[in-house]
Structures are given as structure tokens and as C-alpha cells.
Amino acid sequence: MNVKENIKTITIDKPLKLDCGKTINNFPLAYETYGSLNEDKNNAILVFHALTGDQFVTGVNPVTNKDGWWSYAVGPGKSIDTEKYFVICANVIGGCMGSFGPSHQNPETKKIYGTDFPVITINDMVNAQVNLLDHFDIKKLFSVVGGSMGGMQVLQFVSNYPDKTKTAVPIACTSSHSAQNIAFNELGRQAIAADHKWQDGEYSSKNTIPDKGLAVARMAAHITYLSKKGLQEKFGRKLQERDDLKFGFDADFQIESYLRYQGSVFVDRFDANSYLYITRAMDYFDLVKQNNGNLSNAFKNTKAKFFIISFTSDWLYPTQENKDIVIALNAIGANVGFVEIKSDKGHDSFLLDVPDFLKALKNFLDKSFLEK
Amino acid sequence: MKPEFKIISDLINKNSQVLDVGCGDGILMEFLIKEKKVNIRGIEISKSKVQNCIAKGLTIIEGNAEDDLKQFPNKSFDYVILSQTLQAFLNPEKVINELLRIGKQAIVTIPNFGYWKIGLHLLLKGTMPVTKTLPDEWYNTANIHLCTIKDFVNFSKTKNFKLSKSIALKSDQQSFITNFNLNIKNLSSNLGIFLIES
Numbered sequence: 405m406n407v408k409e410n411i412k413t414i415t416i417d418k419p420l421k422l423d424c425g426k427t428i429n430n431f432p433l434a435y436e437t438y439g440s441l442n443e444d445k446n447n448a449i450l451v452f453h454a455l456t457g458d459q460f461v462t463g464v465n466p467v468t469n470k471d472g473w474w475s476y477a478v479g480p481g482k483s484i485d486t487e488k489y490f491v492i493c494a495n496v497i498g499g500c501m502g503s504f505g506p507s508h509q510n511p512e513t514k515k516i517y518g519t520d521f522p523v524i525t526i527n528d529m530v531n532a533q534v535n536l537l538d539h540f541d542i543k544k545l546f547s548v549v550g551g552s553m554g555g556m557q558v559l560q561f562v563s564n565y566p567d568k569t570k571t572a573v574p575i576a577c578t579s580s581h582s583a584q585n586i587a588f589n590e591l592g593r594q595a596i597a598a599d600h601k602w603q604d605g606e607y608s609s610k611n612t613i614p615d616k617g618l619a620v621a622r623m624a625a626h627i628t629y630l631s632k633k634g635l636q637e638k639f640g641r642k643l644q645e646r647d648d649l650k651f652g653f654d655a656d657f658q659i660e661s662y663l664r665y666q667g668s669v670f671v672d673r674f675d676a677n678s679y680l681y682i683t684r685a686m687d688y689f690d691l692v693k694q695n696n697g698n699l700s701n702a703f704k705n706t707k708a709k710f711f712i713i714s715f716t717s718d719w720l721y722p723t724q725e726n727k728d729i730v731i732a733l734n735a736i737g738a739n740v741g742f743v744e745i746k747s748d749k750g751h752d753s754f755l756l757d758v759p760d761f762l763k764a765l766k767n768f769l770d771k772s773f774l775e776k
Numbered sequence: 777m778k779p780e781f782k783i784i785s786d787l788i789n790k791n792s793q794v795l796d797v798g799c800g801d802g803i804l805m806e807f808l809i810k811e812k813k814v815n816i817r818g819i820e821i822s823k824s825k826v827q828n829c830i831a832k833g834l835t836i837i838e839g840n841a842e843d844d845l846k847q848f849p850n851k852s853f854d855y856v857i858l859s860q861t862l863q864a865f866l867n868p869e870k871v872i873n874e875l876l877r878i879g880k881q882a883i884v885t886i887p888n889f890g891y892w893k894i895g896l897h898l899l900l901k902g903t904m905p906v907t908k909t910l911p912d913e914w915y916n917t918a919n920i921h922l923c924t925i926k927d928f929v930n931f932s933k934t935k936n937f938k939l940s941k942s943i944a945l946k947s948d949q950q951s952f953i954t955n956f957n958l959n960i961k962n963l964s965s966n967l968g969i970f971l972i973e974s
Contacts, residue, residue, distance in 0.1 A: 763831075
């Protein structure tokens with residue numbers, strides 16, 4: 405996947421020292437904006453996307469021609485109201501929607517990076533994106549908002565730049581990737597590596613893609629985004645366009661067909677090496693360890709107002725892990741609100757039409773915007 | 777607005793740090809912000825009430841006072857308020873201790889089970905009293921540890937916490953509770969309001 409047309413990009417010339425020790429410079433960061441920046445430049449919200457998201461938060465994604473990943477939450481009159489706020493979202497570095505990533509060409513070797521791309525972290529992603537504030541001449545954001553890996557970036561952003569946002573909304577996330585989280589990511593990576601077309605990451609020079617491996621990775625991950633109850637209610641044991649079992653290995657069940665479809669559409673829009681790099685960044689995320697075992701230290705210099713949201717049926721980043729962040733913030737007297745939203749839609753709840761969630765997010769932002 | 781809210785507000789200094797435990801729809805929180813410019817947080821267990829508080833722009837943490845107070849450091853608030861919920865806890869003593877650990881002072885209000893109308897109801901009707909402050913039937917009430925004003929005063933003596941101010945409320949008339957009028961106030965009031973220090 406090469407850099408696409410119609411993608412807005414800034415080139416970051418300031419050298420960025422990555423956690424892995426390497427330094428990158430003159431690298432592209434792709435972004436999109438919605439709404440307009442007001443005169444006081446105090447209405448900007450930086451949205452961080454999750455593992456497979458991109459900068460096209462809402463409206464029609466010009467590359468996939470599908471709705472943006474957070475269309476339920478972001479838009480005119482919505483929770484993140486683009487008539488009120490200036491929404492900025494960047495494709496994370498390591499990604500495949502225009503920002504510097506493994507599908508880019510290494511200027512020294514003239515070859516596609518592949519697995520020669522440096523391993524990046526959530527910290528690196530955030531340190532790249534903060535350059536957007538200078539680009540738009542914004543001194544302080546109104547909010548940083550994100551779910552899942554986006555929530556991790558919210559936490560890291562506030563920790564790194566305590567004065568650069570008025571509010572922070574980490575949603576359905578964690579301060580440290582658990583063994584279970586790492587295990588599922590490793591499953592995905594191994595599925596990609598097991599596809600012979602992956603070719604140690606050099607598939608693009610051989611004009612192929614590890615589509616089967618990437619699809620399996622997506623299928624496995626997709627299950628973790630849903631709840632057992634949600635799956636049971638939506639699919640149960642319903643059969644796929646047949647009256648009876650076929651005693652074979654075609655997709656007899658609707659759930660099989662659904663997962664296969666999810667896998668197949670994913671490979672059209674996502675780069676396998678990016679999947680490796682971004683899942684690795686999530687696995688390396690440990691804000692507790694970064695702060696010598698005390699998560700509170702991550703936030704001790706910020707006056708930002710936090711609002712933390714979890715979902716009852718999210719077993720990937722369960723309520724307790726979100727609550728640990730609340731506890732760390734309360735331990736230092738930070739301004740923090742917390743709500744657990746009742747939903748059967750699992751981890752994916754934050755992306756879906758969950759009215760209680762959308763209402764809470766809107767109310768928090770709109771009320772906080774009026775505060776001095 | 778409950779008549780006790782004005783009394784609670786009078787007990788609180790301006791610009792102080794306050795935690796309202798079991799803050800419900802946040803009516804007291806809003807009142808204290810307006811009257812006393814306090815920096816106030818709420819804890820509430822009901823999801824729908826938490827939503828109402830968020831809609832009012834209040835800082836609220838969904839949670840249960842019995843489990844979730846332990847996250848706050850010692851003396852992190854000037855006042856911790858517990859309005860008419862002490863009787864609903866499994867272990868009221870533990871909750872009072874937590875209030876006094878995280879707050880420099882605590883304000884606790886209790887529906888007074890010693891109120892004469894309640895006694896009369898039980899005496900004449902022979903059924904568990906149902907009143908304005910205790911509106912539920914015995915089988916569905918959350919109030920598992922009801923007590924009287926006198927019980928609470930005795931409790932404070934046994935457990936060695938200091939009642940800096942004890943106020944009795946009858947409808948909207950308030951008066952101080954002293955050692956001398958304790959029996960009278962115990963009969964004539966429907967609510968007790970206590971400012972407590974450890």
C-alpha cells in the first residue's frame with residue numbers, strides 16, 4: 405500500500421527519538437480535520453484512533469468509501485460535535501494510511517521498510533502527533549479522546565504533555581497491556597507470519613500480500629471485541645443460507661461466514677506489517693512501569709479534567725482495568741469522573757450506537773467546554 | 777430540594793474540598809457549588825443517576841461507598857457528606873471510619889427511627905412504618921441498619937468520634953441536640969444531622 409492521494413500530510417522535520425533508540429526525521433504524518441478552529445483556538449479535540457483505525461474519523465472515508473470508524477460519536481450535533489469543536493485525528497506512525505510506516509520506502513536502501521521499520525511505541529505515536537498542535541498553532545487542546553489503543557494514547561499524551569489539554573477522555577482502555585491482551589496480539593502476529601506469502605515482511609517487493617494470515621489475525625481479534633452474549637444473540641447457531649448442516653468445512657454457521665467476511669474486507673484496507681507493528685506497540689504499553697510502579701506519577705503534573713468510561717461486557721479491557729486509572733487519579737486528588745456503561749456489545753461498544761455512552765460523552769464535553 | 781441541604785450548606789466553609797457519598801442526582805452538589813463555591817466530587821451507585829450528574833456537568837464517579845472509598849488518600853477532603861444513606865450499608869461502622877479517614881470532617885444525616893410518628897405507627901398498626909423519609913416496605917427497603925438519633929449519639933460515644941455539631945430537624949425546623957434535650961429531640965425529630973470529627 406503506497407501513500408494515497410487525497411490524504412493530508414505534514415512532514416515532521418524535528419527529529420523524533422524513538423523508545424527503541426533510533427531517531428527518525430523528515431517523516432510524514434497523515435491527518436484529517438473536521439469542524440473549524442475558533443478564534444481563541446480553544447475548541448480543538450485530538451482524537452486518537454485504535455489498532456485498525458485511521459484519521460478518517462467520520463463522514464465517508466475517501467480510501468475505503470465506507471463510513472468513518474467513529475461516525476456514531478463524531479459529527480454535526482453528535483457527542484463530539486463538529487459544529488462546536490475542531491476535531492483533529494492523525495494516522496499513527498507505524499500505520500498504513502499515509503503516516504510513516506513499514507510500507508514506506510527506506511530512502512537509504514530504496515526498499516520498502518517491511519520489518520526493517522523501527523519498532524514503535526504508544527509513546528512514540530503520541531510524540532509524533534503532538535507536532536500537530538504546532539502545525540495548527542494550538543497552545544492547549546480542549547480535549548484528547550480515544551478508545552482502546554486510542555485511550556492508551558490519551559493517557560500517554562497527558563502524561564507527556566500535562567499542560568497541553570484541558571480535558572482527557574480515555575475510553576475502554578488500560579494503563580498496561582495484560583498477559584491476555586499480549587496473548588491475543590501474539591496469536592494475530594503468528595497467523596500473519598505463518599502465511600508463506602508474508603515472506604519475512606518483504607511481501608510487497610514480491611507483489612503479494614499475506615492475505616490469509618492477516619484475515620485470520622483479524623478474525624481472532626474480532627472475537628475479542630464482542631461479548632459472548634452479543635454473539636449469541638446476533639448469531640446463536642443460525643445457519644448460513646442453508647437448511648441443514650453440510651457435514652463439511654464450509655461456513656455452515658452464520659458466525660463463521662461473518663468472521664470470514666470480516667477477515668476478507670480487512671485485508672483490502674490494512675497492511676500486514678502495520679498490524680505487526682501496532683500490536684507490538686500496544687503490548688509494550690505499560691504506563692505503570694514507565695512510572696516505576698506508581699501509575700499516579702504519570703498524572704501528577706496535570707490539571708486536566710479526566711472522564712473515564714468502561715463497558716460492562718468489555719472483557720478485553722474490563723471495567724476494573726479502567727477503574728485502576730480512576731484510583732490512580734484519585735490518589736493524587738486529580739479531577740476525575742468515571743462511568744461504566746451497560747452494554748452487551750463488548751469492547752466494540754465505544755464504536756457502536758450505544759446511547760448511554762454517546763450521551764455521557766456529549767454531556768461531559770459540552771459541560772466541560774463551558775467551564776473556565 | 778430536601779430541607780436538610782440548607783443545614784448541610786451552613787456547616788460547610790466556602791471554597792472547601794467536598795465529597796458527596798451517594799450523591800444521587802447531584803442536587804446537593806449543585807446547591808453547594810452555588811452557595812459555597814466548593815470543589816465537589818460525588819460517588820453514586822445508580823447508573824441512571826450518574827448519567828444525570830454528568831448531564832449537569834458534575835464530577836461523578838460511579839461506585840459503591842463500601843468498596844470505593846478506600847482509593848482516596850487520608851484527609852483528601854475537607855468534608856465528606858453522607859446524606860441519608862448510612863442505614864443502607866452492610867457495615868455502617870466501617871463506612872463512618874472511612875469517611876473520617878478521607879475527610880477532615882464528615883457530615884452524616886440519618887432518618888430518625890425514634891420519631892414519635894414512627895413509634896406510634898408500629899404501636900397502633902403493628903406493621904413496619906412507612907413514612908416520607910422511609911418510603912419503602914420492609915421487604916424491599918434498602919435500609920437494613922435503621923437507628924434513632926439517640927442510637928447514633930450513643931454510637932459516637934462508644935466508637936470515640938466527636939460530634940462537633942448535632943442538629944435535629946422536624947419538617948423544616950432545626951434545633952441543636954444537647955445532652956439535656958436528647959430524649960425529646962429523639963421523639964420529636966424526623967432527621968438528625970451530625971458534623972463529625974475523629
